[in-house]
Amino acid sequence: MVFSEKTQGVARVYAERHGRRWGLFTGRPFANFGYWTREGMTIDEACEALCLEVARRAGMAPGDRVLEVGCGYGAAAVEYARAFRPASITGIDVTEVRLDHAREYIGAEGLSDVIDVRLGDATALEFPDASFDRIIGVECALFFDTRLDFLREAFRVLSPGGGLGLSDVVLRKGADREEFLAKVHYPIGSDGSLDVPENIHDRDVYAERLRGCGFEQVRVEPVTEGTLPHFIAHAERRAGEIGDDRGPLWTKGARMLREYVTLGFEYVLVSARKPASRPSRTSPDRRTLA
Secondary structure (H helix, E strand, O other), X not given: OOOOHHHHHHHHHHHHHOOOOEOOEOOOOOOOOOOOOOOOOOHHHHHHHHHHHHHXXXXXXXXXXXXXXXXXXXXXXXXXXXXXXXXXXXXXXXXXXXXXXXXXXXXXXXXXXXXXXXXXXXXXXXXXXXXXXXXXXXXXXXXXOXXXXXXXXXXXXXXXXXXXXXXXXXXXXXXXXXXXXXXXXXXXXXXOOOOOHHHOOOHHHHHHHHHHHXXXXXXXXXXXXXXXXXXXXXXXXXXXXXXXXXXXXXXXXXXXHHHHHHHOEEEEEEEEEOOOOOOOOOOOOHHHOX
């Protein structure tokens, strides 16, 4: 499998960061900002709440065939399997070390017969048309090369009536795009070489692109206040508690993330459906997606 240069870069960054993230989370190997829906939630509870909310918005149900893009360390897939009882979950990721950890974790949880994870590119899915009933992605589409290519592929491999659920980052409406592009780099703290400028737009453009791919029942909802400020506060607390060299890294990351929010970093929950009455569109009209 050949990844684009940017995708290879993302894989390298997350391979290098493997291990440094441990300590921010407690117990389960989540890798997201969390969704704080009530007072007093732990980071693990918030991360679980985010994953389950994304799955609900996709319409996940018992018996579904599920594809999770950017499956990471496998924690979300385990929660989907337990909460929704799908027939199968296929997870893809571009980072081998994450997949190795995911296989170990899924096996330890006794779910290897339901969850299969493998190397894969979300922008060039190696699955036939209409292979899945639900597609899930948590905090990964922003650095797909490109997000639009992924949305086209997601539409193709979804079955008629199938649902898409994502958590993602967009440019807040009214923010200065040029300043954002110059100063905001995701993965946080990277040098900008992994940025995909085509993915930087506001939530209205996001919705238009989903509709241009053929999706309906499109919803792109900002939920920043329930996510990023809480994660920043959590990271700052943990940085002060831990005694090794990860503390200063987390402090720096939290400070940068706070600045990113000021510059226009907006967290959204995304849902859409593939129409039940129309055939798969493998080649959407690109004039509507510019």
